[in-house]
Amino acid sequence: MSGVDAATAWSLVREALRVCPGQRRAITVCTGDASLEVAPGGAWSAAPSPDDAAAMMFDLYLPLCATPGESLVVAQMGQSLDGYVATADGDSCYVTGEADRAHLHCLRALVDAVIVGAGTVSADDPRLTVRAVEGEQPVRVVLARNGALDPAAHVLVDGAGPTLVVHAEDARPVKGDGLALATDAEGFFAPHTLLQALAARGLRRVLVEGGGRTVSRFLCAGALDRAHVTIAPLLIGAGRRGIDLPPATSIGHALRPPARRFLLGEDVLFDLDLRSG
Secondary structure (H helix, E strand, O other), X not given: OOOEOHHHHHHHHHHHHHHOOOOOOOEEEEEOOEEEEEOOOOOEEEEOOXXXXXXXXXXXXXXXXXXXXXXXXXXXXXXXXOXXXXXXXXXXXXXXXXXXXXXXXXXXXXXXXXXXXXXXXHHHOOOOOOOOOOOOOOEEEEEOOOOOOOOOOHXXXXXXXXXXXXXXXXXXXXXXXXXXXXXXXXXXXXXHHHHHHHHHOOOOEEEEEEOHHHHHHHHHOOOOOEEEEEEEOOOOOOOEEOOOOOOOOOHHHOOOOOEEEEEEOOEEEEEEEXXXX
């Protein structure tokens, strides 16, 4: 065959995850005439040589397959240059481009569960499914303290994948499978407690997809292993913020994790390693 293309690379990435999630040793996987060797941590070599799109796919996704242990918590967010994920009225279609949306589907295919807040379901009515790439559908986890969701929301009626509604102990979900959890002093679910409850159900690889407040709470709690933040060449001016953390007392105290950059069409994706060091 000629070089490894993006479609073949994606098949090899999925096979690497299937063979040895949370790998602690080098593994070799094959599909057709192509082979891929992955070292602990995500370093890789492939034969025949991959094209540029395939090489980027290996660089971007294999570290997610090679996270030590069986658990992984990664956040994804697309925002404007000035830090907004939507206008003040909630319009977010679309802040980032098609390449970033395909990337989001890849992330969903590499995890057991996708977490969003009830506000995201209300504003965007997302499907939270894998449609742009080959892959298994994740469990859709919706955080709804009072259990209230539009009973016609895609995640409750489309049958494309299972949905788990996380609600407070004194509430009941309007529809779908429910998980009752205690809330903290501010009325929110503690990220680590939620992750432990999901792990007890076998959902150890988790994508925190939105919205901005949900991602920010996980980041502030130190509950993320990685964050994929895509910046679009767009200026909104005002609206709903993306990452929103307590202010640093100085630049020296600001969070500056190791980062890698990837071009997704006109957008730039930053892969932040929140567990290094």
